[in-house]
Amino acid sequence: MADLRVMVAGVEFQNPLIAASGTFGFGREYSEFYPLSVLGGISCKGITIKERPGNPPPRVTETPGGMLNAVGLQNPGVDHFIEHDLPWLSKQGTKIIANVAGNAPEDYCQTVEKLNDAPVDMIELNISCPNVRQGGVQFGTTCEGVYGITSEVRKHCKKPLMVKLSPNVTDISEMAVAAESAGADAVSLINTLTGMRIDIHTRRPILHNNTGGMSGPALLPIALRMVWQTYQKVKIPIVGLGGISTAEDAVEMLLAGAAALQIGTVLFTDPYAPVKITEGLAQYMDKNGVKSLSELTGGVKPW
């Protein structure tokens, strides 16, 4: 079997597939399908300093080639996560990334400090949640905002720090540069694209939040383009996500510049997707004589 290991910011993942934040809870539900060790890692549901109740329903709806969600960061708070979820999760044989969201810089810093001595392998700074008024995206859409929050959190964070970037910006690669210069160890992109659907009978938006974050296969080409552009601007590793559904999609994302991958929405279509994509990646490597996935990262040959 091919060697699927990848390194991101000093953390070794046994394979490049990481469950994307918000699609995988804290892992318990999907552990009823397969051992979580089939994954390289898990990025947990976004965690805040205090519990958040989330948005009123409807929170999800399908779109052509994807879906919209506006869950609104429903989570039990960082203390509950450390006390009740992490002890189990950290024993599942996969790397744990804590996705941290917040309203104010102090919230992020306090949450990250609480996680400094907890068994998590990496912090993913969520400054791109589009579904709550103060869910961090206010920091994620300007270079100054990204630089400010990243450098502030960096001072308090002992773990490898990855910044998850919003695609709802003019030039995502500039945001990545800002994160890198503020001390981020990696960036992950892309978060969801803000979208909307309307019920033509009631004339109301389908989502109670009116707008939501779009994800799913329809995002893949946008995500590939953004990862590719970002790869040309930063030296820190990129974790690529957005619409990956097959092993072929995964290879494309690596070639565009990703060092590792996250998958999310495809789990709702096929819960076994991580297993199938991993197998497909191994076959691709064997067939093409690829010894290490790092050979593929950024390997696209532009015209």
Next chain:
Amino acid sequence: MKYDSKTGRLVKAERLTADVYDFILDCPELAAKARPGQFAQIRLPGHTLRRPISICGIDRERGTLRFVFQIRGRGTAELAEFRQGQELEILAPLGNGFPVDPDKRTLLVGGGIGVPPLLGCAAELKENAVAVLGFRSESAVILEQDFKAAGAKTLVATDDGSYGFHGLVTALAEREEFEMMFACGPSPMLKAAAKLAERRNVPCFLSLEERMACGIGACLGCAVRLRYAQTDCKFPFGELDTKKGARTTPKLPDGQKLSNGQFVTKETLPPDGWYYGHVCKDGPVFDSRRVVL
């Protein structure tokens, strides 16, 4: 492993009314585990999200599950195009079913496409089931003969009086004697049914639906407002739950973290004491006193 997504062959695919279809799927392993009131996530080629459809019938001997569903949008319209002999991939059984007690005379209150999930209960209750089923008009009536065949006392109401009782299904229900109530249908019907059960001091369980993504409680998409259990209520929530039936509800938190992983503590508890639970994992069947309708 608790969950499995399996491919089964359709042994029957028929149309019941203008927009309601009747499918029977061969899936012995899933049928062996299923309970009335649980649901399946049906995968549709080319769609990102599966369609949550309630289980209408469970035949463990034949190893089949029955689904009676209505065309609601593009996905269910495509599902209706499937024919006998074709294969469907389903993730089932999901959620918590009805706490059926065959010794208790149980009133089954169904409205429109809310009727199918109650049929599995009738099959287990036999003569102890009283089914009151409401439809818009005669042309929308489904499953009446199936309830009768199961042994249930079966009464039908239509909104326009074109068949059976002319009026609301809950008006029919008023005339019946029962020790337990299960209901599924539109929200006003559920509210009226829950009120009737409360007046009669009878436990009542409701099956709810909400737009859903994962179907297993991971994505937190299908939110529903749930009350905390009050310690002084006459039937503490969960008391009547059977092993595989509806779940118990956490007691009102006293500032402590809840051991079951629920997300709100007293500090952030809304004034009327509810939190967002999820239809797929906490339901779809709920104690009526637990749900904020």
